[in-house]
Amino acid sequence: MELYHGNFQDLLGRILWIAPSCKILAPTIGFLLLYGLAPSQKGKLSMAMTIEQQERFETLVRQLEKDSRHHPTNYQIKVALLAILGYAYILFVFLLLLGIIWGARTFLVAASSEALTNQLNLMAILVSLGVLRLFWIDTKIPKGLPLDRLHAPELFATIDRLATILQAPKCDRVFLTDELNAGVLQSPRLGLLGWQQNYLFLGLPLMQALSLQQFRAVLAHELGHLSGNHSHFSNWIYRLRKIWFELAERFPEQENSGSFLFQWFFHWYAPYFHAYSFVLVRANEYEADRCGVELAGLKNEAQADINLAIYSYFLHKSFWPTIYQQAEQHAEPPSDAITQLLQQLKIGLSPREAAKWLDRALAHRTDYEDTHPCLLDRLTAIGYDLDQIQPPEPPTQTAAEYFFGELLWSFADGLDREWKNEVAGSWEKLYLRAQQQRRNLAALDEKAQKRALTVEEMWKRACLTSTLQEAHKAIALFQQVLEVEPNHPLANYQLGKILIEKNDFQGINYLEKAIATDPELVVPGCDLLYDFYQNQGKIKQSKFYQQKGQKYYCLWKRTQQERSRISHETPLFPHQLADGEVRQLSEQLSTYPEIKKTYLVRQKVTLFPEKAFYIFAIVLQTVKGAEANRKSHEEIIDRLENDLNFSGNFRVIILPNSNLKLEQAICKISGSCIYY
Incomplete structure (x- = not known):
C-alpha cells in the first residue's frame, strides 16, 4: 500500500x-x-454605515416599529x-x-x-x-476593581435579593469602575452554544451620585436585562445581538483564516439583524426600567434617570474638559482625578447648573443611533408626572457611602491609579501637542515681527494664543483677522466665544455671523448661545437657539460622516488657494523632516457644497537617525491636523495609499503638488 x-x-x-x-x-x-x-481574503465588515445605509436603516426601523x-x-x-x-x-x-x-x-x-x-x-x-x-467568542472584560463579599457584604446581599426577585442568574463577578454607569456583561463560555458567565459592573461615580434607593433602581434595571420574570425571547435576542456584533466586527481582523467563508454572509446579515432586532432591544430597555419601578418605586427610578442625565452632561461638558486642559501644562495626568470627581458629586451642583444640564437632557430626542431611549421618553413610559421634573436634591448619604463606608476612599485611590495608567498614553500626546503648539506660536510671533502674516497665519496665531495663554489676549489678534477678512467664519466664531464667556453681548453678533457664513458652525454656535442666554436667565432666547441647533444636528452629523469618507470614485478638483497661502503651507511643511511630498486637492461634497473640503495627501520619506521615523502614521496625521496654519475644513491621508486608484486620482489633479 x-x-x-x-x-x-x-x-x-x-x-x-x-x-x-x-x-x-x-x-x-x-x-x-x-x-x-x-492567506485570507481581506474584506471590510463594519457596523459603521454610510449616509445612504443609515437612511435605509432608519426607514426599515420605522417600518418595524409599526x-x-x-x-x-x-x-x-x-x-x-x-x-x-x-x-x-x-x-x-x-x-x-x-x-x-x-x-x-x-x-x-x-x-x-x-x-x-x-x-x-x-x-x-x-x-x-x-x-x-x-466562532469562539473571547469577550473583552472591561477594566475595574474586583469586589468580593468580604469587603462589600451589604452590596452583594442587595444584588442577591434583587436577582432572586427578578429570577435573574447570579453575578459571577462584580467590578467597580470609574464610570458614571452600570452594566451587565454576559460572556459565553462555549461561544455560540452559550453557558453564560455573568459580570456586573458598577461605576463608583454613579454610586456617589445616587441615593441608596436610586441606586437600587439602577441595579434593578441592569439585572432586569437578565430577568426570568420577563420575556425570555427579548433577553435572548438582546444577548445574541451582542454576539453577532462582535463576530461582524472581528471577521475582518482575522488574518490567515477561513473567515471569508462567513464574511460575505455576515456582511449582509449583521446590519440586517441589527435593524430587525433594534425595536426589540429598545423595548428591552423600557422593560428594564419597569423592573426599576417595581423594585425601587416610581420616584426613585425617575430621580435616578434624571440624576444620571444631569451628571452625564456635567462630566462631558465641564468636569473632564477641565481635567484634560491640564495637559497643556503638566506632562503627567493628575493622581486624584476620580477622587476629585467623587468629591464634586458629593457636593452636588448649584441649582442653576443642575437646571441647565437637565434642560439639555430633556431637549435630547430618541434617535436611531442608540437603542437607549431619551430621558423624556423614559420618564413618560414609566408614567412619571412630567410637571414634576426637576433636579433631585443631593442625597444625605450616597449609595457609595452606604455600601463602602471608610473603604470608599480606598477604592477611589485604586481607581485613581487605574485611570492614570489608562490615560497616560493619550495624556502624553496631548502634552506633546501643546509643546508643539507653543513652538508653532513662537515661530508665528517671530514671523510677525519680520513680515505681514497671511490670513491663515494670523488666524492660527490668534487660536494658539487663545489656547495657550489667557483668552483675552487673543481678542485683538482675532480682530486683526476680521479687519482683513470680515467674514472669516472661524475667526468670528472664536472671537464671539471669547466675548460671551466674558458676558460681553458683542459676542452674539460675531457668533451670528459665523453661523450665517459656515453651516458647520450652526450646531456649536447655537450651543454657545444657548448656554449664554441660559446663564442670563433669558429662557425664550435660549430655547430659540436650542431648537435651531437641534434642527441642524442630524444634518451636521451627516456632513461629518460624508467628509470622513473618500474613495477613487470621489470627484476631486484643484484646491484654488491663493499663492500666498500655498507658499506659507509649503514653508510650514518643510519643517517636517519625515515629509517628502505633499498634494492638496478639493473634494466634492453634496452636503453644504459651498463649504470647501480639502485633502492633504502626504508622501513620507525615511530620515536617517531621525525620531520622526518612529512615529506612526496616526501620530503624523494628528500633528498635521492640529499644527497646519489652515482654517479650512480638511483631512490628511498618507501615500502610498492602499487605494492605488485614489492615489493616482490625487496626483493627476493640476497644481495639486504644493510641496516637494
Whole structure:
C-alpha cells in the first residue's frame, strides 16, 4: 500500500483531481483547514454605515416599529427566524465542508487508499476545530476593581435579593469602575452554544451620585436585562445581538483564516439583524426600567434617570474638559482625578447648573443611533408626572457611602491609579501637542515681527494664543483677522466665544455671523448661545437657539460622516488657494523632516457644497537617525491636523495609499503638488 508523504496542499490537489465535481467547493476546505497558514481574503465588515445605509436603516426601523405595534407576534416571529438563520448558515457551511470531506473519504476507502483516508480523517477534525475557533467568542472584560463579599457584604446581599426577585442568574463577578454607569456583561463560555458567565459592573461615580434607593433602581434595571420574570425571547435576542456584533466586527481582523467563508454572509446579515432586532432591544430597555419601578418605586427610578442625565452632561461638558486642559501644562495626568470627581458629586451642583444640564437632557430626542431611549421618553413610559421634573436634591448619604463606608476612599485611590495608567498614553500626546503648539506660536510671533502674516497665519496665531495663554489676549489678534477678512467664519466664531464667556453681548453678533457664513458652525454656535442666554436667565432666547441647533444636528452629523469618507470614485478638483497661502503651507511643511511630498486637492461634497473640503495627501520619506521615523502614521496625521496654519475644513491621508486608484486620482489633479 502506497504511503502518502505529501503536505496538506498537495493532498488537497489530489482530492480535486479525484473529485472534479467538487472543484468549486473544495478550495474552501483548504482555507478553513489550513487555518493560520493560507492567506485570507481581506474584506471590510463594519457596523459603521454610510449616509445612504443609515437612511435605509432608519426607514426599515420605522417600518418595524409599526409592525411591532400592530402585529407584535408576527414581528417576533420574523426576528426569531432571522436569529435562527445565523445559526443555520454556520451549521450549513460546517456540514457542507464535512460532507465534501466524507464524500472524498468514501471514494478513497473504496479505492483502498488507507493513508489518504487517515489524512481526510485528520482534515475533518481540523475543519471542526477551525469552525469552532472562528466562532469562539473571547469577550473583552472591561477594566475595574474586583469586589468580593468580604469587603462589600451589604452590596452583594442587595444584588442577591434583587436577582432572586427578578429570577435573574447570579453575578459571577462584580467590578467597580470609574464610570458614571452600570452594566451587565454576559460572556459565553462555549461561544455560540452559550453557558453564560455573568459580570456586573458598577461605576463608583454613579454610586456617589445616587441615593441608596436610586441606586437600587439602577441595579434593578441592569439585572432586569437578565430577568426570568420577563420575556425570555427579548433577553435572548438582546444577548445574541451582542454576539453577532462582535463576530461582524472581528471577521475582518482575522488574518490567515477561513473567515471569508462567513464574511460575505455576515456582511449582509449583521446590519440586517441589527435593524430587525433594534425595536426589540429598545423595548428591552423600557422593560428594564419597569423592573426599576417595581423594585425601587416610581420616584426613585425617575430621580435616578434624571440624576444620571444631569451628571452625564456635567462630566462631558465641564468636569473632564477641565481635567484634560491640564495637559497643556503638566506632562503627567493628575493622581486624584476620580477622587476629585467623587468629591464634586458629593457636593452636588448649584441649582442653576443642575437646571441647565437637565434642560439639555430633556431637549435630547430618541434617535436611531442608540437603542437607549431619551430621558423624556423614559420618564413618560414609566408614567412619571412630567410637571414634576426637576433636579433631585443631593442625597444625605450616597449609595457609595452606604455600601463602602471608610473603604470608599480606598477604592477611589485604586481607581485613581487605574485611570492614570489608562490615560497616560493619550495624556502624553496631548502634552506633546501643546509643546508643539507653543513652538508653532513662537515661530508665528517671530514671523510677525519680520513680515505681514497671511490670513491663515494670523488666524492660527490668534487660536494658539487663545489656547495657550489667557483668552483675552487673543481678542485683538482675532480682530486683526476680521479687519482683513470680515467674514472669516472661524475667526468670528472664536472671537464671539471669547466675548460671551466674558458676558460681553458683542459676542452674539460675531457668533451670528459665523453661523450665517459656515453651516458647520450652526450646531456649536447655537450651543454657545444657548448656554449664554441660559446663564442670563433669558429662557425664550435660549430655547430659540436650542431648537435651531437641534434642527441642524442630524444634518451636521451627516456632513461629518460624508467628509470622513473618500474613495477613487470621489470627484476631486484643484484646491484654488491663493499663492500666498500655498507658499506659507509649503514653508510650514518643510519643517517636517519625515515629509517628502505633499498634494492638496478639493473634494466634492453634496452636503453644504459651498463649504470647501480639502485633502492633504502626504508622501513620507525615511530620515536617517531621525525620531520622526518612529512615529506612526496616526501620530503624523494628528500633528498635521492640529499644527497646519489652515482654517479650512480638511483631512490628511498618507501615500502610498492602499487605494492605488485614489492615489493616482490625487496626483493627476493640476497644481495639486504644493510641496516637494
